[in-house]
Amino acid sequence: MDRLLLTLAIAAFFVLCCWAMWRGWKRKARTQSVQVPVFADIPEDLGEPKLEDSGLYVSTTTAGNWQDRIVTRGAGVRSNATWRLYESGVAIERDGAQDFWIPAEAITGVRRSGAIAGKVMGMDGLLVLTWLAGDVPLDTGFRGDPDVYPQWIEAIHAKSEGSAS
Template identity: 55%
Template sequence: MERLLLTLLFVALFALSLYGMWRGWRRQAREQSVRVPPLPAVPEGLGEPLLESSGLYVATTFAGRWQQRIVTRGAGLRGPAVFRLYRDGVEVDRAGAPGFWIPRESIVNVHTARGMAGKVMGTQSLLVFTWRLRNGDRDVELDTGFRGDDLAEYRSWSEQVEGGARA
């Protein structure tokens, strides 16, 4: 009987913890939906990509705050993705989640990082796009992280994105 009570207590505490995490995620999404406008949709008729890489979409965070994940509008869902560079911007094509567009004129910086929103590695294994998203009369600066299958492609991404931004 004592063992059954302890087991039920453990199950109840576990369920309460899950409920608390779910409520916190929903509260954070509600608060962020005011600060972060919808992510841009991918435009039609882009043509052939200049560069394409597959890997893992890690997260989108507020710029410079690598642990403050954006959870609103589906941006907090980590998963397989393909990043494609076009003349006008970067397509983030996520499997099982809505994709979005990073316009080239919005990109501030492309760099590598060791970690972002719960994904930390010992090396500079993440490709991070810092970009501005228009929110009414002010911009919100975001970091979008990607862990590519081939880390050697990161140099090409940096050169192509930053070279095209200056052109």
Template identity: 60%
Template sequence: MERLLLTLLVFACFLLGLWAMRRSWRRRARSQSAQLPPFPQTPAEPGEELLPANKGLYVSTTTAGDWQDRIVTRGVGLRGRAVLRLYRAGVEIDRAGAPGFFIPRESIVEVKRASGIAGKVMGTNSLIVITWRLGDKELDTGFRGDDLDVYPQWIESLSEREIKGEAQ
């Protein structure tokens, strides 16, 4: 009988912890919904793809410079399989089973390789991180591509020089 009560107590503590995490996640999402405007959607006619689609893993979006401050509002807090597509107008993040979003080219501040962002830490610089503006906030969006050899092309294509139209 003593063992059964101890097992039930541990199970109840586990369920209480799950409930508290879910409640905290939802409260954070509500708070961020009030602070951030809606994420841009892919235009109906985005134009031709400038680079081949980059398949991989959408990791997360965080507040720029704070790689642990995950943005969870509007479904962008969950990682999952995704495809990155580059158009002249910007970058589409097409997520499997979750709402995708679009990063307009004029909103992009910086593109770099990184070793970590909320939800994924790697020993090497195997993440591509796009720093961009959404309203008055700067965000970092992390993506881990299946083919790391294409990262230099992506970074070059989204470089500051090309964003301003000085070179194409």
């Protein structure tokens, strides 16, 4: 009888912990839905992409805070994705989650990183795009083919330097 009560107590504690995590996730999403603007939809007629890579969309966080995951509107859902760089921005097409668009004028930086919420890796295995959603600076992390990261970094830097002049 003691063993049964202990088992039930542990199971109840586990269910309570899961419920509390779910409530916290929902509360965070509700709070962020006011703070973070809606991500733009991918425009039609973009032409041919300059670069394309497939891999894993890891997460979007507040810029500079690699553990502060944005969870509102499905941004916290890790999924397989394809990133495409166009003259006018970056299209992020995700499997099983909402696609979104990052306009070129919103991009403020790109870099390699070893960590973002949901993934910690050595050797700078992530490509992180820093951008503005309205006035909110965000980092979006992607795990793709590390051999093409230099092409992405060079293309985005060239685009930002070209628009600055």
